[in-house]
Amino acid sequence: MNTASPMTALKGIGEKTAALFHRVGVDTVGELLSYYPRTYDVYEKPVTFANLETDRVQAVTGFIHRAPDGRKAGRYHITTVSLEEFGMHLQLSWFNMPFLRNSLLPGCTYIFRGRVQKKKGRITMEQPEIYAPEDYEKLLDTMQPIYGLTGGLSNKTVTKAVRQAFDQLDLDTEYLPEHIRNEQKLAEYNFALRAIHFPVKREDLLLARKRLVFDEFFLFILALRQMKEQTEDTVNECVIHPGVAVKQLLSSLPYELTGAQKRVWNEIQADLMGETVMNRLVQGDVGSGKTVIALLALLSAVESGWQGALMAPTEVLARQHAESIRELLFGLSMDTGVELLTGSMTAKEKREAYARIESGEAQIIIGTHALIQEKVNFAHLGLVVTDEQHRFGVRQRETLAGKGLHPHVLVMSATPIPRTLAIIIYGDLDISVIDELPANRLPIKNCVVDESYRPKAYRFIEREVAAGRQVYIICPMVEENPEIEIENVVDYTEKLQKKLASGITIEYLHGKMKAADKNDIMERFAAGEIQVLVSTTVIEVGVNVPNATVMMVENAERFGLAQLHQLRGRVGRGKHQSYCIFVSGSDSKDTKKRLEILNKSNDGFYIASEDLKLRGPGDLFGIRQSGILEFKIGDIFTDALILQAASEEAAKIEKLDPELKLEEHQGLREKLLEYRLAGMARMSL
Numbered sequence: 001m002n003t004a005s006p007m008t009a010l011k012g013i014g015e016k017t018a019a020l021f022h023r024v025g026v027d028t029v030g031e032l033l034s035y036y037p038r039t040y041d042v043y044e045k046p047v048t049f050a051n052l053e054t055d056r057v058q059a060v061t062g063f064i065h066r067a068p069d070g071r072k073a074g075r076y077h078i079t080t081v082s083l084e085e086f087g088m089h090l091q092l093s094w095f096n097m098p099f100l101r102n103s104l105l106p107g108c109t110y111i112f113r114g115r116v117q118k119k120k121g122r123i124t125m126e127q128p129e130i131y132a133p134e135d136y137e138k139l140l141d142t143m144q145p146i147y148g149l150t151g152g153l154s155n156k157t158v159t160k161a162v163r164q165a166f167d168q169l170d171l172d173t174e175y176l177p178e179h180i181r182n183e184q185k186l187a188e189y190n191f192a193l194r195a196i197h198f199p200v201k202r203e204d205l206l207l208a209r210k211r212l213v214f215d216e217f218f219l220f221i222l223a224l225r226q227m228k229e230q231t232e233d234t235v236n237e238c239v240i241h242p243g244v245a246v247k248q249l250l251s252s253l254p255y256e257l258t259g260a261q262k263r264v265w266n267e268i269q270a271d272l273m274g275e276t277v278m279n280r281l282v283q284g285d286v287g288s289g290k291t292v293i294a295l296l297a298l299l300s301a302v303e304s305g306w307q308g309a310l311m312a313p314t315e316v317l318a319r320q321h322a323e324s325i326r327e328l329l330f331g332l333s334m335d336t337g338v339e340l341l342t343g344s345m346t347a348k349e350k351r352e353a354y355a356r357i358e359s360g361e362a363q364i365i366i367g368t369h370a371l372i373q374e375k376v377n378f379a380h381l382g383l384v385v386t387d388e389q390h391r392f393g394v395r396q397r398e399t400l401a402g403k404g405l406h407p408h409v410l411v412m413s414a415t416p417i418p419r420t421l422a423i424i425i426y427g428d429l430d431i432s433v434i435d436e437l438p439a440n441r442l443p444i445k446n447c448v449v450d451e452s453y454r455p456k457a458y459r460f461i462e463r464e465v466a467a468g469r470q471v472y473i474i475c476p477m478v479e480e481n482p483e484i485e486i487e488n489v490v491d492y493t494e495k496l497q498k499k500l501a502s503g504i505t506i507e508y509l510h511g512k513m514k515a516a517d518k519n520d521i522m523e524r525f526a527a528g529e530i531q532v533l534v535s536t537t538v539i540e541v542g543v544n545v546p547n548a549t550v551m552m553v554e555n556a557e558r559f560g561l562a563q564l565h566q567l568r569g570r571v572g573r574g575k576h577q578s579y580c581i582f583v584s585g586s587d588s589k590d591t592k593k594r595l596e597i598l599n600k601s602n603d604g605f606y607i608a609s610e611d612l613k614l615r616g617p618g619d620l621f622g623i624r625q626s627g628i629l630e631f632k633i634g635d636i637f638t639d640a641l642i643l644q645a646a647s648e649e650a651a652k653i654e655k656l657d658p659e660l661k662l663e664e665h666q667g668l669r670e671k672l673l674e675y676r677l678a679g680m681a682r683m684s685l
């Protein structure tokens with residue numbers, strides 16, 4: 001067995017289980033080893049009731065005075081036990097486990113372990129684990145890995161598979177040169193890999209994590225530098241001059257560009273006319289008006305005889321872009337062929353669209369990445385506008401170059417990262433920043449509240465709807481189990497229908513819905529036919545419905561601040577006063593402090609940097625701040641110092657041995673090659 005062996009090479013994993021692993025992105029034994037735990041279960045000493053903290057998983061010692069109660073509640077059977085300690089009470093409950101009434105014996109002591117919650121003023125644990133004290137003793141202080149799962153794939157299965165892989169594999173030898181390991185005080189590779197899955201103690205885990213985060217950033221930056229060398233100075237074969245249509249568009253906009261938009265547009269124009277091809281990142285906070293900048297570039301391309309493609313991460317966004325672009329171009333004297341290309345189109349529709357793209361009749365092509373990248377033959381592509389989530393890298397360029405195309409590339413990003421980090425992460429791109437919001441915006445009013453505020457929030461929502469506005473409600477994500485997440489959204493919507501005044505149209509949206517259904521809901525929301533949209537975070541990126549003025553986020557404490565900021569960015573996009581209600585299910589002080597940052601500021605850069613200060617780089621169990629670039633373990637915010645170190649080491653290597661020819665760099669050279677090959681599928685590096 002080696003790292004390239006398929007998952008079925010492991011004992012006990014057949015085709016069916018392998019298919020489940022495939023769903024979480026693991027096809028080979030090597031990928032399994034880098035499928036790092038999402039978090040760890042730490043079996044800490046039982047605490048006294050006085051030290052229970054809501055929203056934390058804790059253990060208590062409980063003496064059973066009398067047999068548990070059992071009762072029916074709708075579809076469920078509920079077993080409850082009330083524990084007492086120095087006059088303080090803790091209520092335990094289990095769903096559909098009636099047998100507990102006979103197995104929890106009066107007069108005996110058990111350890112109960114679960115998430116502490118406060119419900120109707122009472123301290124509770126739902127579904128706590130139950131241990132005999134002597135069994136718990138054995139688990140004490142161990143850390144059990146918890147992996148990201150999917151329906152049907154249990155944590156036990158993943159854990160067992162990882163153990164087996166470690167037992168049977170000859171692991172890679174250390175590949176980082178010793179001078180780097182010494183300089184950065186990094187743990188040995190195999191130690192790190194083992195310890196990240198099965199840490200014996202917390203210190204080991206911290207060391208392991210630091211090493212693997214460093215590796216991830218280091219390889220990324222080295223690959224990026226190689227990529228930059230390959231793409232730099234491609235001669236500009238698609239010279240683009242903005243002309244009459246662009247002027248007309250500018251004067252027909254219902255607003256004037258902000259100073260920042262004008263500056264960035266100038267930078268782009270200079271690129272488009274320049275001697276080398278454009279590789280530019282436009283960074284701008286949510287709602288700063290990036291779409292119109294993209295459109296100006298696309299229209300300039302069309303005016304100069306080229307096609308422009310706009311690649312969106314989701315079908316919903318592609319549709320939205322197509323619509324708003326058609327609207328903005330309407331009435332210009334030049335007719336522009338705008339083509340929308342999405343997965344839910346029929347085969348016939350797609351064929352016809354491909355034909356129009358190939359003939360050049362379609363001039364601005366808007367679609368999802370997969371469709372535009374893989375299947376399309378362009379007549380004369382001059383510009384690609386894409387987003388940061390899908391790196392448009394060497395492979396994409398090579399594919400296009402194979403078709404004789406060397407287009408300009410414009411990458412759009414709403415991730416608020418400080419410039420110093422941006423330069424490292426986007427080392428292959430020039431950077432422009434739209435650092436100003438349109439002037440007509442009223443700042444969003446925020447509040448952080450607890451669950452008891454819900455009825456008031458609902459009355460507020462009713463008033464806004466009565467005034468003609470629209471509302472988003474975000475349900476908590478359930479990372480471990482997408483099925484529960486869907487249930488949450490559906491359940492919440494049903495309950496909400498009873499709580500809000502009749503006559504309000506409420507619909508829900510989640511990631512597992514069919515594309516056509518999602519489109520339908522989004523279109524009806526955009527058209528104002530739906531007033532309240534209950535959703536998972538699928539709504540997070542880019543949706544633009546300026547009439548929506550309320551964003552209510554349930555269990556806000558479970559989200560990263562950067563993500564909450566993105567979510568909040570869905571409102572406050574028009575002329576109406578907008579509101580954001582963060583409902584927190586936790587009364588922990590740290591949570592309050594974090595959410596307070598959002599309360600104080602609407603500025604993405606400020607929020608990201610304050611969050612970083614508060615959490616500190618050692619925050620191991622923290623919420624990942626951003627899904628961008630899909631780093632497996634590193635987080636550009638919380639691991640900013642490691643990112644910086646990796647960048648410095650990469651620069652040194654480049655100076656010392658740019659082609660990695662030295663003996664001591666052979667391991668690294670191989671690893672980098674492997675990384676780039678794997679990355680082609682993942683990040684297109």
Ligand SMILES: Nc1ncnc2c1ncn2[C@@H]1O[C@H](COP(=O)(O)OP(=O)(O)OP(=O)(O)O)[C@@H](O)[C@H]1O
Nearest residue numbers: 255256257258286287288289290291414438542544
């Ligand atoms: N200069 C401006 N003045 C007033 N309104 C503007 C200006 N530029 C853009 N807008 C409007 O602001 C809204 C948000 O713009 P846009 O959708 O381009 O944001 P964005 O930067 O893409 O944000 P996100 O990252 O959240 O998608 C749109 O309704 C757009 O019409």
